[in-house]
Amino acid sequence: MxxxxxxxxxxxxxxxxxxxxxxxxxxxxxxxxxxxxxxxxxxxxxxDTIYEAYGIGGSVPFYTKIMDSLKIDRLTVENVEVDVGMLLPKEHPALLGLDVLKQYNFIIDLGKLKLYPSTQ
Known part of the structure; x- marks a missing residue:
């Protein structure tokens, strides 16, 4: 439509x-x-307050939501805040902040573009 x-x-x-x-x-x-x-x-x-994120290539509007839970690999995170982009690419419906990744000790493999929970 x-x-x-x-x-x-x-x-x-x-x-x-x-x-x-x-x-x-x-x-x-x-x-x-x-x-x-x-x-x-x-x-x-x-x-919802609408924010604007800036980066290489321009800016994108987004808002923040609290999800009841988010499962990444074998780890489930409760009551996690995610940024929901209004015009993000189709393959990226939401953004998870570095604050969450640090809090749960995620490992980011930039060579493979993979995210792993810490073994600790």
Whole structure:
């Protein structure tokens, strides 16, 4: 569904959507297709603070959520905070902070681009 179609189906409402397809124009990511998930009540629309992360290649908006649990390999982490990107690449739906990786002594193999729980 195109954004204009969603605006016609959900006029004057905040809308939670899933991004199905996008393309780049220079350094800007352009959303081509969305799937409406549900309208959001006005009073709930600003529950999440939107931040902006900067890095090589530009910036990306994101918000933070607490997950009940997150399983990485054989380790389960309870009540962990993750950053959810609004326009992250499809293969990266969320970001796990270095603070969490350090707290649980994860090992990052940059040569293989793999993440391992510590054996300690």
């Amino acid at each position: 195109k954004w204009q179609e969603a605006r016609e189906l959900f006029p004057n409402q905040f809308l939670l959507v899933s991004i199905l397809d996008y393309h780049y124009e220079g350094d800007k990511k352009i959303v081509d297709e969305i799937a409406p998930i549900r309208p959001i009540k006005d009073e709930n629309a600003n529950e």
